[in-house]
Amino acid sequence: MKLLMVEDSERLQRSLCTGLQKHGFTVDQAFDGEEALAFIGHNDYEAIILDLMLPKLDGLSVLSKLRSDGINSHVLILSANDQTEDRVRGLDLGADDYMVKPFAFEELVSRLRAIGRRRNGVKNPVLEVKGVEINTVSREVRHVDTVIPLTPHEYQVLEFLASRRGRVYSHDQLIDQLYDANSYVTRNAVEAHISALRKRLKAAGAPNLIKTRRGFGYLIE
Amino acid sequence: MYSIRKRLNLTIIASMIVVLALAAGFLHVRVADQIEAVFDAALLDKARALISLTELDEEGLEFDFAEDGVMSEFEPGESAQYYQLWESDTELLIKSPSLATSDLPQSKVQPGQHHFSDLTLADGRAGRLVAIGFMPRIEEPDEEEDALGDMPVAKPIALILARERASLDHTLWVIGSTIWGGTLVVLLLVALLVWRLVGSGLAPLSKLASQVSDIDESNLGARLQHSGTQSIEIAPIEHQLNYLLERLQSAFEREKRFSANVAHELRTPLSELKTLAEVAEMVPDDPEQVTRFFRDVGEISGQMERLVITLLELARSEAGLLRADPEDIDLARYCDQIWTHAINGQSNSKTLVNHVQPNLVINTDRDKLGMILSNLFVNAVSYSPDNAEIHVSAEIRNQNIVLQVKNAAMDLKPEDIVHMKDRFWRKQRSHDDNGHSGLGLALVHALARVMQLDVQLQLDQQREFRVTISGLQPGG
Numbered sequence: 001m002k003l004l005m006v007e008d009s010e011r012l013q014r015s016l017c018t019g020l021q022k023h024g025f026t027v028d029q030a031f032d033g034e035e036a037l038a039f040i041g042h043n044d045y046e047a048i049i050l051d052l053m054l055p056k057l058d059g060l061s062v063l064s065k066l067r068s069d070g071i072n073s074h075v076l077i078l079s080a081n082d083q084t085e086d087r088v089r090g091l092d093l094g095a096d097d098y099m100v101k102p103f104a105f106e107e108l109v110s111r112l113r114a115i116g117r118r119r120n121g122v123k124n125p126v127l128e129v130k131g132v133e134i135n136t137v138s139r140e141v142r143h144v145d146t147v148i149p150l151t152p153h154e155y156q157v158l159e160f161l162a163s164r165r166g167r168v169y170s171h172d173q174l175i176d177q178l179y180d181a182n183s184y185v186t187r188n189a190v191e192a193h194i195s196a197l198r199k200r201l202k203a204a205g206a207p208n209l210i211k212t213r214r215g216f217g218y219l220i221e
Numbered sequence: 222m223y224s225i226r227k228r229l230n231l232t233i234i235a236s237m238i239v240v241l242a243l244a245a246g247f248l249h250v251r252v253a254d255q256i257e258a259v260f261d262a263a264l265l266d267k268a269r270a271l272i273s274l275t276e277l278d279e280e281g282l283e284f285d286f287a288e289d290g291v292m293s294e295f296e297p298g299e300s301a302q303y304y305q306l307w308e309s310d311t312e313l314l315i316k317s318p319s320l321a322t323s324d325l326p327q328s329k330v331q332p333g334q335h336h337f338s339d340l341t342l343a344d345g346r347a348g349r350l351v352a353i354g355f356m357p358r359i360e361e362p363d364e365e366e367d368a369l370g371d372m373p374v375a376k377p378i379a380l381i382l383a384r385e386r387a388s389l390d391h392t393l394w395v396i397g398s399t400i401w402g403g404t405l406v407v408l409l410l411v412a413l414l415v416w417r418l419v420g421s422g423l424a425p426l427s428k429l430a431s432q433v434s435d436i437d438e439s440n441l442g443a444r445l446q447h448s449g450t451q452s453i454e455i456a457p458i459e460h461q462l463n464y465l466l467e468r469l470q471s472a473f474e475r476e477k478r479f480s481a482n483v484a485h486e487l488r489t490p491l492s493e494l495k496t497l498a499e500v501a502e503m504v505p506d507d508p509e510q511v512t513r514f515f516r517d518v519g520e521i522s523g524q525m526e527r528l529v530i531t532l533l534e535l536a537r538s539e540a541g542l543l544r545a546d547p548e549d550i551d552l553a554r555y556c557d558q559i560w561t562h563a564i565n566g567q568s569n570s571k572t573l574v575n576h577v578q579p580n581l582v583i584n585t586d587r588d589k590l591g592m593i594l595s596n597l598f599v600n601a602v603s604y605s606p607d608n609a610e611i612h613v614s615a616e617i618r619n620q621n622i623v624l625q626v627k628n629a630a631m632d633l634k635p636e637d638i639v640h641m642k643d644r645f646w647r648k649q650r651s652h653d654d655n656g657h658s659g660l661g662l663a664l665v666h667a668l669a670r671v672m673q674l675d676v677q678l679q680l681d682q683q684r685e686f687r688v689t690i691s692g693l694q695p696g697g
Contacts, residue, residue: 011517012493018510019500080488083481101492105499 033057584696
């Protein structure tokens with residue numbers, strides 16, 4: 001799940017980014033409102049974590065701008081403002097969720113996962129595809145009773161495609177969604193991850209879930 | 222606590238009771254006296270009539286009124302009247318047939334005098350008598366007769382005339398009950414009227430009290446209002462209360478804003494600490510990350526400590542707990558020391574240009590001046606462009622020393638100046654400004670007040686920001 005974190009506190013950015021990446025999120029970082037709009041203009045984010053007090057352009061202005069531009073990314077406001085009117089204003093401007101600082105990191109992660117499920121029309125945090133169970137909370141993949149060991153990148157590819165069943169994603173789209181803006185990733189790397197993933201599924205006796213549409217990309221049906 | 226309305230009602234009604242009771246009592250006594258006097262006068266007239274019918278001739282005393290059929294009221298009967306006459310206070314001359322075997326009380330009375338008194342009549346009724354003394358009229362002798370020959374000697378006679386007084390008592394009772402009953406009715410009406418009039422007179426006060434009691438901390442924006450013409454007694458109260466409400470609301474809002482600002486300023490570093498702690502647990506095997514996290518924790522703690530110290534200093538200055546403790550200070554050297562300590566090598570690209578003349582000694586509180594300079598230098602470094610020079614200078618004006626710190630501040634606008642001493646005011650409300658909480662200049666002003674210094678902020682056309690501190694005393 002690809003996120004944009006807009007937060008002016010460098011320390012909070014750093015720790016949140018580390019934690020979210022550990023949980024399998026792909027995180028881009030913006031430190032002010034204008035930088036956030038620039039990122040949003042060039043990337044498709046599933047969720048945006050947005051602070052309200054930002055240099056250059058405040059969070060609510062960023063939110064208004066992206067909604068008026070027709071950008072439908074889910075927005076979770078993360079602010080020290082705890083007044084009801086602040087929450088109401090944020091939600092009325094198009095935010096999907098509001099968390100007050102200080103917050104529990106695990107709660108933030110859970111809310112982001114819930115946003116991801118809502119976005120893909122999935123209710124159950126455990127995805128099931130042809131006998132393969134993908135637990136999006138524990139990030140564990142099982143076939144029958146066998147746990148299939150996957151690297152973080154392999155798991156990310158599997159969860160991404162499994163939660164968007166029937167949709168074809170090209171190499172570039174996968175790179176865009178699964179890697180942050182600072183990563184340099186080639187098509188070969190994506191192919192390598194998918195190839196390794198297929199081998200691990202096969203080794204566990206699971207069917208080949210990932211199909212290739214030549215000239216288009218990959219999908220899970 | 223007492224009710225003004227109740228007290229007014231009771232006071233007015235009690236006063237009315239006393240006044241009306243006195244008036245009624247006086248009237249009753251006067252009327253009763255008058256009626257009794259009329260009654261007595263009638264009795265006396267009748268006695269005098271009897272006297273006029275008493276005559277002394279050569280045959281002795283004649284009582285013409287005692288003849289049969291002349292005065293029937295002295296005959297026995299239900300409304301009988303009584304008389305009795307004594308000569309020389311001892312010899313009974315005559316008494317009315319109505320007395321039968323009983324007598325009227327004998328009374329000594331000199332001729333020409335009379336007196337009244339009450340008595341109980343023979344039939345048991347209450348009665349009233351008049352005792353009158355007189356000398357019997359002597360009949361004129363006929364011309365032919367020798368008048369002086371056989372005429373007896375006249376002796377003083379006492380006449381007691383009595384009649385029942387039931388009709389008088391009844392009249393007095395009717396008059397008394399009419400006066401007192403009327404007074405009671407008037408009192409009741411007055412009480413009712415007073416109750417209503419006092420209530421209606423105090424209605425604006427009651428309305429004011431009701432409006433005031435409806436105001437609490439949740440609706441301090443409410444203001445006292447009146448309908449119709451305002452009374453000159455209530456108007457100043459309402460005006461003053463509204464003024465106090467306005468001030469209270471303003472104080473509450475300031476307090477609320479201050480609390481919200483404090484909470485906000487603490488929430489962000491707390492949030493950073495909490496996230497650092499939670500995320501650090503996830504990367505125990507990444508020493509580089511953990512080391513970085515610990516460094517962040519140190520920075521956050523320092524930032525929170527500065528915030529808390531500043532808040533405490535502000536609170537102390539507001540509570541009047543801060544006192545200036547002056548001592549001699551070498552100003553030029555002290556400025557350099559504070560710069561070194563406050564900036565602590567954090568801004569190598571910016572320099573302090575110290576124009577203060579060497580050996581200029583001032584007499585002021587060292588610690589507080591240090592805090593003021595430290596805040597001014599940190600602000601100057603934070604908000605000046607790269608490679609900027611921060612100038613500090615001092616000059617003597619009117620035997621006082623004026624200290625000035627100036628630096629370029631390209632982002633500042635003239636309209637920002639008035640807000641700069643407000644607590645938690647920052648040009649940017651975000652946290653990209655190295656942990657500035659917006660309290661520095663508020664603290665500078667608070668400390669300057671304690672030290673009896675004046676602080677002026679100015680921004681000139683070239684966007685050069687100047688802080689001028691005047692009132693410093695020369696030392697030495």
